[in-house]
Amino acid sequence: MPELPEVETVRRGLADRVVGRELGAPVVAHPRAVRRQEGGAALFSGRATGVVHSARRRGKYLWLEVGDRDDVVVAHLGMSGQFRVVDAPPDDDPHARVWWPLDDGTTVVFRDQRTFGWVLADRMAGEVPTAVAHIARDPFDPAFDREATARAIRRSTSGVKRVLLNQSVVSGIGNIYADETLWRVGTPPDRPASRLTQKDAIRLLDTATEVMDEALAAGGTSFDPLYVAVNGESGWFERRLDAYGRQDLPCRRCGTAIVREQFANRSSHRCPRCQRPPRGGG
DNA sequence: CTGTGGTCCTGTATGC
DNA sequence: TGCATACAGGACCACA
Incomplete structure (x- = not known):
């Protein structure tokens, strides 16, 4: 199951493959993946776009800083969530929940077999997104006490x-x-x-x-x-x-x-x- | 406020 | 073989 080391490994992959690219409007193939989004899939798709400035993590939570202000796309992998960067939009992948076209022609896909994971268009609230505010620092955080x-x-x-x-x-x-x-x-x-x-x-x-x-x-x-x-x-x-x-x-x-x-x-x-x-x- | 247990979900493994 | 059931578990939420 994805715990901190696995999530950090995914973060590094996103930093390598997605940071610096522009996320186009996402396709939400499975509404449960955006269940934490007030306003549902439509609002998520409208907000979860833009140039990705960084890929960050606290504990098991990941987020991408996108666009011009404090906009972020937060993700939790749950038990079985994955991010993959693929050459074409998923066609026959039953576990593809949400995907974004990138401006280099590739697609970043959030896959999740057991659907405990989620993605959310959120705003920063200080150091972390609102959805992560209640999460304690992890031991790899430089400010961990x-x-x-x-x-x-x-x-x-x-x-x-x-x-x-x-x-x-x-x-x-x-x-x-x-x-x-x-x-x-x-x-x-x-x-x-x-x-x-x-x-x-x-x-x-x-x-x-x-x-x-x-x-x-x-x-x-x-x-x-x-x-x-x-x-x-x-x-x-x-x-x-x-x-x-x-x-x-x-x-x-x-x-x-x-x-x-x-x-x-x-x-x-x-x-x-x-x-x-x-x-x-x- | 703190602690606890139920719940969400589906692919895989096991049992009859 | 086929069907039913158990199991895996992160985090949220209702409730004591």
């Missing part, structure tokens, strides 16, 4: 995995990297976040950053960035996962079988030996 974020984590009464997934606390982390992070630090997902020391919480954030940085490096090196922009893949399959999806397989650290459990309505993978609550019940 690690200590303050660690304190925010510890203020929550929820389990630590749920807090890592809360995009208003720290953004960019999804189910896969949350499981990987918790495996690496040796913490059970339901450990109350409020029980973490500041040092624990900082270590958690540093580890999440490290895991995502490695994933980004894998996505960036195993594929040409151009290819990423064109085909939407980002090297997920090249990645070495230690916990996610490894149920019944031996833990790479201790050999105990990884277990899969339901946690916060999501599948959660952990090593029952390495990820135990600390002594004293913490």
Whole structure:
């Protein structure tokens, strides 16, 4: 699923293939893709055009700055969203939801199998678009405040995995990297976040950053960035996962079988030996 | 305000 | 073989 490293890889592809070009009026083939647009597809098509000045990201949200003022096209990939740059408008692609002609004759297509993703013509509200205002900075943001974020984590009464997934606390982390992070630090997902020391919480954030940085490096090196922009893949399959999806397989650290459990309505993978609550019940 | 659980959606995998 | 069901999950939203 697209989490921060995948979205960043897509952003780089868009920066390479779309920035500097002009977006023509988009075709909305599937209204659900613009469900967040007040005024619907007609208003979206009228506004989501212009010369693309930059491709930006916060957490899992992407946006293109277009036109002359504070106009942006925001996108969230949901679970299965992709951007592809293709030679001709899609003809027989059932998952093509929205596409724009570019002034070089190519077409940029937003594809989405499971339709949880969306695109939106929006305005900037300070550093980020209105639709992204409630999203916390991600660890790759130069202004990310690690200590303050660690304190925010510890203020929550929820389990630590749920807090890592809360995009208003720290953004960019999804189910896969949350499981990987918790495996690496040796913490059970339901450990109350409020029980973490500041040092624990900082270590958690540093580890999440490290895991995502490695994933980004894998996505960036195993594929040409151009290819990423064109085909939407980002090297997920090249990645070495230690916990996610490894149920019944031996833990790479201790050999105990990884277990899969339901946690916060999501599948959660952990090593029952390495990820135990600390002594004293913490 | 905070936390939680339901919901959206469809391709793939599994079960009978 | 064919049909039914389970499953995957990010973020929004109603509700406690």
